[in-house]
Amino acid sequence: MSELRTHDGELASRYGEFGGRYVPETVIGALDELTEAYLRHREDPAFRAELDGLLDRYVGRPTPLYRAKGLEAAYGIGRVYLKREDLCHTGAHKINNALGQVLLASKMGKKRIIAETGAGQHGVATATAAALLGLDCCVYMGRVDMARQRLNVIRMRMLGAEVRPVDSGIGTLKDALNEAIRDWVTNVRDTHYVIGTAAGPAPYPEIVAELQSVIGDEAREQMLSEEGRLPGTVVACIGGGSNAIGIFRAFLADDGVALVGVEAGGEGIDSGRHGASLGHGQPGVLHGMYSYLLQTPDGQVTEPHSISAGLDYPGVGPEHSFLRDTGRVRYVSATDAEALTAFQACSRAEGIIPALESSHALALLAREGAELDRSGPVLVCLSGRGDKDVDAVGVALGLDD
Amino acid sequence: MTDGGRRIRAAFEDAGRPLFMPYVMGGYPDLDASAAHLAAAARHADLIELGIPFSDPLADGPTIQAAGQRALEAGAHPEDVIEMAAAVAGDTPVVLMTYVNIVLSAGPRAFMERAARAGVAGVILPDLPIDEGEDLRDQARRAGISVIPLAAPTTGDRRLAAIGERADGFVYCVAVTGVTGGEVQVDDELRGFLGRARAQIDAPLAVGFGIRTPAHVAAIGAIADGVIVASELIRRIGAAATPEAAEAEVEDFCAAAVEALRGLAPAAPSA
Numbered sequence: 203m204s205e206l207r208t209h210d211g212e213l214a215s216r217y218g219e220f221g222g223r224y225v226p227e228t229v230i231g232a233l234d235e236l237t238e239a240y241l242r243h244r245e246d247p248a249f250r251a252e253l254d255g256l257l258d259r260y261v262g263r264p265t266p267l268y269r270a271k272g273l274e275a276a277y278g279i280g281r282v283y284l285k286r287e288d289l290c291h292t293g294a295h296k297i298n299n300a301l302g303q304v305l306l307a308s309k310m311g312k313k314r315i316i317a318e319t320g321a322g323q324h325g326v327a328t329a330t331a332a333a334l335l336g337l338d339c340c341v342y343m344g345r346v347d348m349a350r351q352r353l354n355v356i357r358m359r360m361l362g363a364e365v366r367p368v369d370s371g372i373g374t375l376k377d378a379l380n381e382a383i384r385d386w387v388t389n390v391r392d393t394h395y396v397i398g399t400a401a402g403p404a405p406y407p408e409i410v411a412e413l414q415s416v417i418g419d420e421a422r423e424q425m426l427s428e429e430g431r432l433p434g435t436v437v438a439c440i441g442g443g444s445n446a447i448g449i450f451r452a453f454l455a456d457d458g459v460a461l462v463g464v465e466a467g468g469e470g471i472d473s474g475r476h477g478a479s480l481g482h483g484q485p486g487v488l489h490g491m492y493s494y495l496l497q498t499p500d501g502q503v504t505e506p507h508s509i510s511a512g513l514d515y516p517g518v519g520p521e522h523s524f525l526r527d528t529g530r531v532r533y534v535s536a537t538d539a540e541a542l543t544a545f546q547a548c549s550r551a552e553g554i555i556p557a558l559e560s561s562h563a564l565a566l567l568a569r570e571g572a573e574l575d576r577s578g579p580v581l582v583c584l585s586g587r588g589d590k591d592v593d594a595v596g597v598a599l600g601l602d603d
Numbered sequence: 604m605t606d607g608g609r610r611i612r613a614a615f616e617d618a619g620r621p622l623f624m625p626y627v628m629g630g631y632p633d634l635d636a637s638a639a640h641l642a643a644a645a646r647h648a649d650l651i652e653l654g655i656p657f658s659d660p661l662a663d664g665p666t667i668q669a670a671g672q673r674a675l676e677a678g679a680h681p682e683d684v685i686e687m688a689a690a691v692a693g694d695t696p697v698v699l700m701t702y703v704n705i706v707l708s709a710g711p712r713a714f715m716e717r718a719a720r721a722g723v724a725g726v727i728l729p730d731l732p733i734d735e736g737e738d739l740r741d742q743a744r745r746a747g748i749s750v751i752p753l754a755a756p757t758t759g760d761r762r763l764a765a766i767g768e769r770a771d772g773f774v775y776c777v778a779v780t781g782v783t784g785g786e787v788q789v790d791d792e793l794r795g796f797l798g799r800a801r802a803q804i805d806a807p808l809a810v811g812f813g814i815r816t817p818a819h820v821a822a823i824g825a826i827a828d829g830v831i832v833a834s835e836l837i838r839r840i841g842a843a844a845t846p847e848a849a850e851a852e853v854e855d856f857c858a859a860a861v862e863a864l865r866g867l868a869p870a871a872p873s874a
Contacts, residue, residue, distance in 0.1 A: 223734065223735060224735055225661070226662045227732050227755040227766075230758070370665075370672075376659065383661050384664070387661075388781035391780070487703045487704040501657075501704045503704070504658075
């Protein structure tokens with residue numbers, strides 16, 4: 203694995219052949235500056251203490267590891283545990299990354315924060331961190347996503363952020379990322395770009411993975427103390443893949459623990475309307491990184507589809523591409539319909555309304571419950587809560603009369 | 604230096620004044636029309652930048668984004684655009700402008716060989732900074748194609764020197780901190796950037812991004828070795844009422860740009 207080296211240390215910039223920095227020359231200096239600042243602050247006890255204090259008392263960490271007996275009964279599995287990232291302040295794991303990056307940006311003297319968002323959870327988390335730390339915040343969001351995640355748009359505005367609609371492409375997450383990168387190229391001197399997932403040009407995938415690895419570090423310890431053993435299987439949903447890499451990293455060296463990433467199967471792989479870049483894409487370059495990508499034979503990036511705005515992305519973080527090719531993680535997909543079924547099952551059996559994104563991970567329980575049960579406890583990353591999805595699910599299930 | 608790099612360098616020397624490089628997007632609004640624009644531009648240009656549309660052009664502003672989208676909807680394929688170069692490349696060197704995924708998807712070797720067969724001299728890939736793309740660069744070298752490096756106002760002096768070492772024909776200097784299609788300010792900041800670049804780089808410096816009028820062309824020509832105009836030509840093509848009018852817009856603008864450069868000092872001859 204190659205690394206970005208500075209006088210202070212080093213940070214992974216490639217995962218096997220994946221990753222890299224495929225960006226306009228204009229922002230290369232800013233990526234170097236970010237690498238240097240992150241390495242310096244990561245080792246600084248004062249910075250660490252400030253971030254840990256916020257994670258503890260502001261975000262509400264550690265999040266619980268919850269044994270889901272209702273799901274165990276529903277699917278005939280002996281042990282199912284949910285890592286409750288849905289209980290984080292703002293409702294998803296996104297705040298772990300946003301808070302770390304915005305705190306870093308404030309130490310770097312940046313005055314303005316920009317972000318892209320799909321489901322709105324990363325936008326809300328970034329707007330929250332910017333409000334807390336007193337920085338200006340602008341969030342790019344595709345117009346289609348603004349409609350399907352209306353509540354999060356209102357939340358971001360309440361927090362003082364400007365939400366800029368993106369009309370290019372089909373108005374979803376990919377297009378919001380393009381626009382955020384263009385803003386960054388233009389305002390790079392005083393602006394920090396908070397990428398919301400473990401993707402983009404180096405050092406972003408590594409910084410986001412490190413900030414999210416708190417999920418797996420906690421879950422591993424909680425599992426050992428609760429069960430006296432490691433899980434047999436860890437399951438997480440994958441859009442860009444930040445909650446997944448956050449929980450997987452703690453278990454990568456545990457050969458006995460199966461790791462499964464669930465991508466968006468959309469209307470079914472055969473329909474062509476899906477977001478399964480690891481399962482059905484080819485390696486290529488988008489958003490500054492070399493990774494698996496949904497594209498035409500000409501190399502044009504294709505429009506993905508998922509009922510969940512957070513998984514509606516044609517690319518994926520580069521470390522997942524590496525873990526796919528090495529075989530350490532098994533990547534599968536769940537359709538919109540499977541995710542909706544899992545959404546309802548979790549709501550009814552547990553009284554927990556999961557995000558549509560996380561519902562893709564839960565869908566694996568229905569499909570593979572018996573096989574999963576044979577290898578021991580199943581740990582699912584419940585990456586976010588479903589409050590934001592009430593409109594979309596209400597329409598899909600005809601609950602809104 | 605590659606064969607392509609030598610032909611590009613010769614174009615700077617043969618101009619006898621600062622070089623003019625207009626941009627034509629292959630396939631916009633359709634392949635035949637863009638071939639006509641290419642021919643019209645070639646009657647005046649010293650070097651031509653021929654764009655291959657990409658779905659997610661990160662370095663481009665709204666004008667080129669929209670044109671690229673239109674070209675893709677009209678069915679433009681990279682190989683069709685590359686073939687277009689052959690019609691003019693004998694008289695005016697052509698550099699392709701696209702994004703790295705288009706090259707990777709074709710396979711760097713196949714892409715570069717196809718480009719060489721069409722007489723292409725170089726490629727500009729705004730999302731391929733000098734530290735990336737080793738295999739792509741090897742394949743370009745083998746095919747005799749120059750990979751043109753870019754420099755930006757935010758590039759530090761040490762990196763400018765490294766960019767200068769990569770130069771093979773010229774260095775593309777981005778005039779604004781931003782994407783294409785804005786409006787350039789010929790101010791101390793730009794002069795300072797070009798001064799720093801000149802101190803570190805021996806190769807000719809061509810400046811692009813935000814150059815919209817013959818007056819801009821003259822002002823940039825006075826401080827650089829070459830002037831690149833892209834979005835403004837696309838805007839004029841888009842605003843023209845008929846295909847003939849669009850072709851005339853390209854021809855007239857290119858003629859006016861060359862006129863604006865007449866009498867200005869050319870790039871220094873190569874050592």
